[in-house]
Amino acid sequence: xxxxxxxxxxxxxVTAVAAAQIPASAAMPAQGxxxxxxxxxxxxxxxxxxxQGDLRDLGVALEDMHAxxxxxxxxxxxxxITPRGYDAEYAAVTAELAKHTHAPAVAxxxxxxxxxxxxxxDPSTLAQATWPNGTTEDSLFxxxxxxxxxxxxxxxxxxxxxxxxxxxxxxxxxxHDPQLWDEVWLSDAQFSWLEERLAYWARRRRPVMVITxxxxxxxxxxxxxxxxxxxxxxxxxxxxxxGRHRDVFLFCGHTHWDLGLSDWYVRRVVTGTxxxxxxxxxxxxxxxTGYTDDGKGGEVSVPGTFNQGLQVEVxxxxxxxxxxxxxxxxxxxxxxxxxxxxx
Numbered sequence: 001x002x003x004x005x006x007x008x009x010x011x012x013x014v015t016a017v018a019a020a021q022i023p024a025s026a027a028m029p030a031q032g033x034x035x036x037x038x039x040x041x042x043x044x045x046x047x048x049x050x051x052q053g054d055l056r057d058l059g060v061a062l063e064d065m066h067a068x069x070x071x072x073x074x075x076x077x078x079x080x081i082t083p084r085g086y087d088a089e090y091a092a093v094t095a096e097l098a099k100h101t102h103a104p105a106v107a108x109x110x111x112x113x114x115x116x117x118x119x120x121x122d123p124s125t126l127a128q129a130t131w132p133n134g135t136t137e138d139s140l141f142x143x144x145x146x147x148x149x150x151x152x153x154x155x156x157x158x159x160x161x162x163x164x165x166x167x168x169x170x171x172x173x174x175x176h177d178p179q180l181w182d183e184v185w186l187s188d189a190q191f192s193w194l195e196e197r198l199a200y201w202a203r204r205r206r207p208v209m210v211i212t213x214x215x216x217x218x219x220x221x222x223x224x225x226x227x228x229x230x231x232x233x234x235x236x237x238x239x240x241x242x243g244r245h246r247d248v249f250l251f252c253g254h255t256h257w258d259l260g261l262s263d264w265y266v267r268r269v270v271t272g273t274x275x276x277x278x279x280x281x282x283x284x285x286x287x288x289t290g291y292t293d294d295g296k297g298g299e300v301s302v303p304g305t306f307n308q309g310l311q312v313e314v315x316x317x318x319x320x321x322x323x324x325x326x327x328x329x330x331x332x333x334x335x336x337x338x339x340x341x342x343x
Contacts, residue, residue, distance in 0.1 A: 041313040041320075042343065043160025045074040045103065048309035049213070049253025050286035052113055053083035055096045057289045057307045061326040062100035068324075069311055072103040074159030078253040078284050079111025079168070079213025081147070085140055086117055090147040107157040108148040110168035111213035111254065112182035115140050118174075137175045154190045156197060159209070162314050163201050165194065167212040173233075184214050184232045191237065198245050205341045207247040207319055209312070215252040216242075220283040221263050222255030243270025246340040248279040249319060251310070256286040259308045259323040265335045280337055282321055285309050289327070308332070317342045 046065045051058050065072065082089035097106075117140060118132030127133055145151050153168040170187050173180035201208045214231040215223040216239060222228050231254075232238060242248050250268075258264075261283075269278035285308030307327040313320040317339055323332040 041315050043073040043162045044069055044311065044313045045072055045076065045159040045162070045164075045209075046309060046311055047076045047078065047211070047251050047282075047284050048287050049078035049251075049284040050080040050111070050256060050288045051077070051082070051093060052080050052288040053089060053092070054288040055092060057287050057327070058093070058096050059100060060307060061287050061309060062097070062102050064324070064326040064329055065309070065311070066101045067329075070101075073162070074105035074107060074157065074164065075103045076107040076157075076159075076164055076166075076209070076211045076251065077109065078211050078251055079109045080113040080253065080288070081108065081111065083113055084116040084120065084123075085114040085143055086123055087143050087146075088123070090143060094147070103159075105157055105159055107155070107159075107164045107166050107211055108144075109166040109211045109213050110144050110153055114144055115172040115182070132175070137172050140172060154193060160314075161206075162209060163197070163206060164209045164211060165197055167194065167210060182214075182231065184234075186234055186238065191234075191241065195241055198241065198248065202245055202247070205343055207249060207314060207339055207343075208245065210242065210248060210250045212250065212252050214254050215283070216250070216268070216281065219250075219266055219268050219281040220252065221257035221261045222283075225255075228255055239268070239270045240273065242279050243268065243273040244275055245279055246275050246277050249312075249321075249337075250279065250281045251284050252281065253284040253286060255283070256288065256306070257283060258306055259283060259285040259310075259325075259332050264323060264333070265321065277340075280319075280321075282310065285323065287326075 046069060048061055081093055118135040119126060119128045121127035121130065121133045153170050155166045157164040169184040170190060171185040173183045173185060198208055215228055216232060217223055217229040217235055242250060264283045266281050267278040268281050269276065285306060287307055287309065289307050308323065308325055311322045311324055319337045319339065320334060322334040325332055
């Protein structure tokens, strides 16, 4: 999200499955186990998004996730890893991760903030009038690839045997059309790869976790707002692929909208597909929290901002998604989604 304000009111309507509140007295969730014994998850992992240079809140989130889920099979980050996409900013995230215990498997998705170097003539000088200030599109992708340790935007990871697919734009559109900026463009190769992997795991009766930065239109909180509803240049094509599969879970960030909203989780039914139950879409919340001078030489958190994320527990017959406030160390709510076939 290219702004510091955090939106807190949802607009529009979408068919949603009610998210159950977790009682304050609820016990901590069972931790992940690769054995998948009755009553225990096959795998448990965490999802966060929108770090945007807020390394202090990232540290808080990592510490809290390790405390509640020390056996985590993976950590997925749904984009906006850095504030602007400078190599030094990626290095700072790597350094912060190294300070904390976290799952060894990490799945990165690219976000719009990874493309903001061209707005600056140097790291200290904002120069939007002279965009792109000598920065090439290829260099922005190369910085992400070097950080993520791969040579494509899209990738597959395994979290305890559960497939996790990362998606992302393959063009920063302002280089190609002066009327566009942060819109998402996917190549035919990425679409073909996604179609093949979804079909592959469907045949093996596995739920598929899809990580992407931008929300698809008419899904979770904020996606009805004009600010976010037109992010995908090929939204119908992507919805058509995901909408075929009952056991797909799409996790998206970008909006910074509060996980306390009723449409933090929805089921999206895509017209024209045989899957009348739709697929699951989940807002990741955001790590990034603003700070201001407290007048005493320190800092205080800006009211109305959040440090939130998700814990996902995959059982043989269901998936449980839990929303977490990392700063407060408190559960916000949860949803249990039955799988169409048991693993």
